[in-house]
Amino acid sequence: MARLRDFLQRFRPAGIPGAAAPAGVPADYAADPATELEAVFSFLEETRERCAGERRAARQRAEETRDHARARAADVLSAARVEAAAARARAASSALLRAEEEAATLLRDAEAAAERVRERAAERTPDLVALVVAEVRALAGDPP
Numbered sequence: 001m002a003r004l005r006d007f008l009q010r011f012r013p014a015g016i017p018g019a020a021a022p023a024g025v026p027a028d029y030a031a032d033p034a035t036e037l038e039a040v041f042s043f044l045e046e047t048r049e050r051c052a053g054e055r056r057a058a059r060q061r062a063e064e065t066r067d068h069a070r071a072r073a074a075d076v077l078s079a080a081r082v083e084a085a086a087a088r089a090r091a092a093s094s095a096l097l098r099a100e101e102e103a104a105t106l107l108r109d110a111e112a113a114a115e116r117v118r119e120r121a122a123e124r125t126p127d128l129v130a131l132v133v134a135e136v137r138a139l140a141g142d143p144p
């Protein structure tokens with residue numbers, strides 16, 4: 001059985017105040033490091049399993065987040081399509097209203113122009129009729 005003194009001599013002193021010294025390492029190079037570290041690694045196995053569980057849980061949460069984001073994106077896209085259709089309908093209605101107003105204005109202007117032509121024709125018709133009658137009489141040889 002190893003004595004405490006033998007065990008402690010396996011390590012070099014390290015971290016002593018003063019000049020820098022090499023880090024402490026086992027002095028017994030013949031000893032199997034695997035057996036020395038087996039206990040440490042066995043304690044780490046539980047930590048490894050917990051880490052693996054955390055990674056699985058994180059992957060699951062990430063997948064749920066992606067699914068939620070996809071569903072939200074589909075909802076936003078659907079709402080945008082509905083809003084776009086409504087905006088197109090509003091724009092078309094507005095354009096139609098403007099076109100109808102413009103057509104009504106053009107019709108009023110055309111009716112006013114036609115009325116002016118009728119008035120002018122009514123004013124000039126008696127003079128023109130008289131002129132035509134005079135020309136016809138002149139051709140026929142009737143004095144005016």
